[in-house]
Amino acid sequence: MSAPIDLPKWADTALVPAVSVVAAFLVAGLVVVGIGESPLTATRLLLQGSLGTGEGLGFTLFYATNFIFTGLAVAVAYHAGLFNIGAEGQATLAGLGTALVLLNFSFLPGFLLIPLGILGAAAFGALWGAIPGYLQAKRGSHIVITTIMFNWLASVLIVYLLVNVLREPTNMNPETRAFPEQSQIPFVHEILAVFGIEVAPSQLNLTFFLALAAAYAIWLLIYRSRLGYAIRTVGSNPTAAVYAGISPARIIVIAMVLSGALAGGLAVNELMGYQHRLLLEFTSGYGFVGIAVALMGRAHPLGIILASLLFGILYQGGAELSFERPAITRDMVVVIGGIIILFAGALEGLFRRIVARVLTPAMRQARA
Amino acid sequence: MDVSVFGGLFDSSLRLSIPLLAACLAGLWSERSGVVDIGLEGKMLVAAFAAAAAAHASGSAWVGLLAGTGAAVAFALIHGFASISQRGNQIVSGVAINMLAVGLTAIVGNAWYGQGGRTPPLEGAARFDEIFLGHSAPVFLTLLAVPVTWFVLGKTRFGLRLRAVGENPAAVDTAGISVTGLRYAAVIICGVLCGLAGTYLSVGQSAGFLPNMTAGKGFIALAALIFAKWRAWPALFTCFLFGVLDAVAIRLQGVSLPGIGEVPVQAIQALPYLLTVILLAGVIGKAIPPRASGSPYVKER
Numbered sequence: 090m091s092a093p094i095d096l097p098k099w100a101d102t103a104l105v106p107a108v109s110v111v112a113a114f115l116v117a118g119l120v121v122v123g124i125g126e127s128p129l130t131a132t133r134l135l136l137q138g139s140l141g142t143g144e145g146l147g148f149t150l151f152y153a154t155n156f157i158f159t160g161l162a163v164a165v166a167y168h169a170g171l172f173n174i175g176a177e178g179q180a181t182l183a184g185l186g187t188a189l190v191l192l193n194f195s196f197l198p199g200f201l202l203i204p205l206g207i208l209g210a211a212a213f214g215a216l217w218g219a220i221p222g223y224l225q226a227k228r229g230s231h232i233v234i235t236t237i238m239f240n241w242l243a244s245v246l247i248v249y250l251l252v253n254v255l256r257e258p259t260n261m262n263p264e265t266r267a268f269p270e271q272s273q274i275p276f277v278h279e280i281l282a283v284f285g286i287e288v289a290p291s292q293l294n295l296t297f298f299l300a301l302a303a304a305y306a307i308w309l310l311i312y313r314s315r316l317g318y319a320i321r322t323v324g325s326n327p328t329a330a331v332y333a334g335i336s337p338a339r340i341i342v343i344a345m346v347l348s349g350a351l352a353g354g355l356a357v358n359e360l361m362g363y364q365h366r367l368l369l370e371f372t373s374g375y376g377f378v379g380i381a382v383a384l385m386g387r388a389h390p391l392g393i394i395l396a397s398l399l400f401g402i403l404y405q406g407g408a409e410l411s412f413e414r415p416a417i418t419r420d421m422v423v424v425i426g427g428i429i430i431l432f433a434g435a436l437e438g439l440f441r442r443i444v445a446r447v448l449t450p451a452m453r454q455a456r457a
Numbered sequence: 458m459d460v461s462v463f464g465g466l467f468d469s470s471l472r473l474s475i476p477l478l479a480a481c482l483a484g485l486w487s488e489r490s491g492v493v494d495i496g497l498e499g500k501m502l503v504a505a506f507a508a509a510a511a512a513h514a515s516g517s518a519w520v521g522l523l524a525g526t527g528a529a530v531a532f533a534l535i536h537g538f539a540s541i542s543q544r545g546n547q548i549v550s551g552v553a554i555n556m557l558a559v560g561l562t563a564i565v566g567n568a569w570y571g572q573g574g575r576t577p578p579l580e581g582a583a584r585f586d587e588i589f590l591g592h593s594a595p596v597f598l599t600l601l602a603v604p605v606t607w608f609v610l611g612k613t614r615f616g617l618r619l620r621a622v623g624e625n626p627a628a629v630d631t632a633g634i635s636v637t638g639l640r641y642a643a644v645i646i647c648g649v650l651c652g653l654a655g656t657y658l659s660v661g662q663s664a665g666f667l668p669n670m671t672a673g674k675g676f677i678a679l680a681a682l683i684f685a686k687w688r689a690w691p692a693l694f695t696c697f698l699f700g701v702l703d704a705v706a707i708r709l710q711g712v713s714l715p716g717i718g719e720v721p722v723q724a725i726q727a728l729p730y731l732l733t734v735i736l737l738a739g740v741i742g743k744a745i746p747p748r749a750s751g752s753p754y755v756k757e758r
Contacts, residue, residue, distance in 0.1 A: 120564065123565075124564065124565065172549075174495075174548075174552065224734070228738040230734070230738050230739070231737065233548050234679070234737060235737060237676055237679070238680065238731075239730075241673055241676060242727055242731065245726050245727045245730075246727070248723055249721050249724070377555075380552055416568045418563060418564055418574075420561075420564045420567075420574075421560065422560075423556050423557075423563075424556075424560035424561055426556050426560075427553045427560055428553070430552055431539065431553035431554075434546060434549035434550070435539035435543070435547075435549045435550035436543055436545055438543050439543050439545075
């Protein structure tokens with residue numbers, strides 16, 4: 090049973106994840122039945138709310154942007170054989186970086202300030218990823234535990250800074266003053282309005298295209314560059330990497346720097362694109378859902394974009410659904426995320442075996 | 458500092474350390490058998506919810522404990538099935554357990570009680586009464602679990618085998634003992650202790666369940682486990698120390714100390730996490746986990 094299961098490539102990359110996601114939705118459907126609601130009505134409301142209107146579609150893509158960034162963050166580390174559970178904390182620190190840049194350089198024009206703000210987010214996120222990476226590479230502390238601890242350290246730090254240091258004395262809420270107007274990343278509906286195209290306003294902003302560009306860049310990096318090859322080698326066989334003249338320690342730190350910087354994209358989308366200030370808990374679990382996104386997308390940028398769209402639909406549709414059916418709160422998305430992580434991640438072997446059992450006789454027949 | 462203040466601090470530290478200690482011992486059993494568990498938090502949360510719901514329905518705190526334990530064991534078995542039978546990634550499974558717990562307790566709580574995920578307040582026999590020195594039964598059960606863990610793991614045949622499975626499963630297998638059976642036993646014990654931890658939170662310490670009421674205690678327990686280097690007595694001291702930190706942080710809120718000024722509560726809250734990072738980095742001593750922890754056992758080569 091421990092022999093590797095040989096599956097055709099299409100089954101491996103598409104069918105196994107698809108089967109586990111379908112199974113996850115069936116289980117989620119059971120939960121909906123369990124609380125006395127109809128899964129079919131729920132699905133209809135969910136799709137209507139997320140794809141049925143222009144506004145809904147905008148929000149869906151806005152959430153998908155967050156998931157693309159956190160999914161890529163988890164995936165890059167994953168390719169290097171690392172499990173980064175710290176996207177949440179890295180994005181929190183990235184938010185701090187953005188805020189510090191935007192509030193201190195508010196005299197700069199927008200075309201300088203926006204890239205600087207994005208760099209600030211990437212740099213702080215990268216730093217919060219690099220420390221656990223360094224500790225893993227040089228001191229052998231387990232990256233999973235360190236990134237968990239860094240998540241909590243980040244949340245404690247941000248509470249302290251927002252309550253005691255960065256808050257406006259006149260403001261009762263733990264948040265910074267608004268970012269300068271020229272630093273706000275334009276909304277897509279505003280841009281389209283300039284060209285005379287009217288679409289319903291939503292939170293969707295240009296960061297969405299930054300996320301797509303990041304996905305393409307990561308694809309180039311991982312599958313088409315020397316560094317990407319080194320990252321994948323370290324991930325699949327560190328001993329072989331050493332023989333090939335690659336330093337695993339260096340690659341681990343680089344992968345975590347990239348991972349943290351990508352997680353910073355969440356702060357760019359949420360803060361520079363929508364909230365326009367730094368506030369508590371803006372990461373609201375996107376970092377953890379990123380794990381589900383990366384596992385579902387097989388750590389491939391295209392898969393991650395598709396998985397992010399699915400979770401975007403769930404997030405936006407879930408919000409609309411909970412409006413219509415108060416019993417099905419948005420926590421349903423967290424449940425579905427959890428089941429997908431369990432099925433597509435921890436129980437992957439089980440689903441591979443099921444798929445193989447169904448496929449093998451069929452393939453034999455085709456050959457005969 | 459006069460005696461009553463000191464006594465009050467001791468009592469509140471003990472109260473705050475009990476859920477940590479039970480969860481820490483839970484992790485100890487699991488990881489000593491080679492199954493890494495970052496899902497302590499999630500198991501505590503489902504236990505807290507199930508315990509509060511059952512105590513509310515039955516009016517008995519003990520029924521609550523039974524339900525809480527049952528729920529945590531069920532989740533522990535999911536983790537066991539994924540990581541022992543299916544040889545899946547134990548970290549991934551733990552993350553899934555934590556997310557499932559947060560989502561399910563909120564949804565089911567909301568559907569059942571319609572109070573934003575809270576359970577109705579518990580009173581009378583539905584809560585654990587103070588039975589001795591102002592503390593309730595789960596406190597003593599948890600404290601009792603320390604010597605029991607120490608004795609069973611260290612002094613009995615079952616314990617020796619269980620520890621061996623966490624260090625060198627192949628050797629245990631060669632001796633004709635079931636690696637799977639031992640690991641499942643450890644995971645179930647882990648579930649029982651998480652059940653105790655969660656039940657104490659919602660039925661002992663508080664009077665009902667609040668959404669996400671574990672608030673990271675499962676991860677502090679994980680930190681304490683590393684700090685205690687996977688041993689029972691040090692786990693007791695570490696968890697009590699973390700409990701003291703928590704109690705002091707609550708008391709120091711807004712208090713100005715002579716010569717230092719106001720100590721930010723967050724600085725004290727950050728200490729367990731910070732200390733764990735420093736310890737893991739090998740700056741002060743070295744924490745070495747059981748050798749086979751995290752890797753599934755594959756019988757045939």
